[in-house]
Amino acid sequence: MSTETVISPAPAADPAPAPKISFVSLGCPKALVDSERIITRLRAEGYELSRQHEGADLVVVNTCGFLDSAKEESLASIGEALAVNGKVIVTGCMGAEPESITERYPSVLAVTGPQQYESVLAAVHKAVPPKHDPFLDLVPPEGIKLTPRHYAYLKISEGCNNRCTFCIIPSLRGDLVSRPANDVLREAEKLVTAGVKELLIISQDTSAYGLDIKYAASPWKDREVRAKFLDLTRELGELGAWVRLHYVYPYPHVDEVIGLMAEGKVLPYLDIPFQHASPDVLRRMKRPAAQEKNLDRIARWREICPPLTLRSTFIVGFPGETEQDFQFLLDWLDEASLDRVGCFKYEAVKGAVANGLGDAVPEEVKAERYHRFMQKQQAISARRLKQKVGTRQQIIIDEVGPTVSRGRTKGDAPEIDGNAYVSSRRPLKVGEIVTAKIERADAYDLHGSVVGF
Ligand code: SF4
Secondary structure, eight states: OOOEEOOOOOOOOOSSOOOEEEEEEESSHHHHHHHHHHHHHHHHTTOEEESSSTTOSEEEEEEOOSSHHHHHHHHHHHHHHHHHTSOEEEEEGGGGSTHHHHTTOTTOSEEOOTTOHHHHHHHHHHHSOOOSSOOGGGSOTTOOOSSOTTEEEEEOEESOSOOOTTOOHHHHHOSOEEOOHHHHHHHHHHHHHTTOOEEEEEOSOGGGTTGGGTTOEEEETTEEEESOHHHHHHHHTTSSSEEEEOSOOOOTTHHHHHHHHHTTSSOSEEEOOOBOOOHHHHHHHTOTTTTSOHHHHHHHHHHHOTTOEEEEEEEESOTTOOHHHHHHHHHHHHHHOOSEEEEEEOOOOTTOGGGGSSOOOOHHHHHHHHHHHHHHHHHHHHHHHHTTTTSEEEEEEEEOOSSEEEEEOTTOOTTTSOOEEEEOSSOOOTTOEEEEEEEEEOSSOEEEEEEEO
């Protein structure tokens, strides 16, 4: 679940030595956005990024604390940074429980929590003071992006008002705090102007956007835009980039957004973490929109927008999950016929309410259910993918190869979904959007040739 992002240094533009920071970004796209903000500020203040801990003036580790395995990875990264460099500041999700870090590593210089940008910067200033003159001109107006230049994550809110029993994110990140619509749109527009072709909209609960600020309108161009999921999505769809929606829950108002997908305003793609299907497990998980008739809803969405790609994630082996619950989930998968699915074995996260909600499912049963789940879903995904063979698809190019380039269709998000491998009679460019004829599909990926530029 946790990934480490290697951060490449920006070219130095000032002959005088600037303090060098080595930055490690762990965890999900939301943590990556936090890293981008911190790095943008550091670069604005004249700090440089170093590719290695060795020789840097300081190391900042942005940690992930979602699962115990992610915490271990974070602790290992801190240990490595201390061993190689010695001067380390820790931030991110694990910073919400500072003692879990300082007990093992008392020599870390500072520990700050998620989204505490000012505290991280204050800690950096204390450890390695910035150069006197901030050379703001070194920073591009869209900030420093850690994703390739042609796509960017756009965070529309922080925190979460839900209390899913397996999740400790609300205790780490707090309740929902939405950004005003014009603030999000300004950032999105800057990104598009800087060459970003695809905006990946993220938050903990995208469909709840604006609830905390009572959907307040803010001025944008010649109009007012409400902080509402539908209104914001419509405006984002006007910016001329692909807009992909992540972490949406199946509330009734999502239906309206499917209409925008049918009109081609935003990508016909929905990342919607169902986590389970058995009503009893969903109730004990306390999932948002658990009461909705999700199969009916999916059928209606596909009626409104037939090319819709649905991605989801599930947890097997939730405490108290019976064989009957699990069988219900398998049958539901057959009916739902989702395109892309991730599956996790339940992991007892320290502090999660779910740990006490039923008998723990033995590890071997979890493993066996995981295997059955994946087998079933792989067949469904492969069948769905095959339906694309013979069609023409727009492909955004992620990596250029000598004969074949790797890209993605509108139905594939970067890093989590499959790829489309396309051959072309003229060299392609990263970020270019081409039309390809799909000739073949395997379990996860598509293969074809470019027929239009
Ligand atoms: S919606 Fe549930 S799983 Fe997602 S962040 Fe909120 S509480 Fe956690």
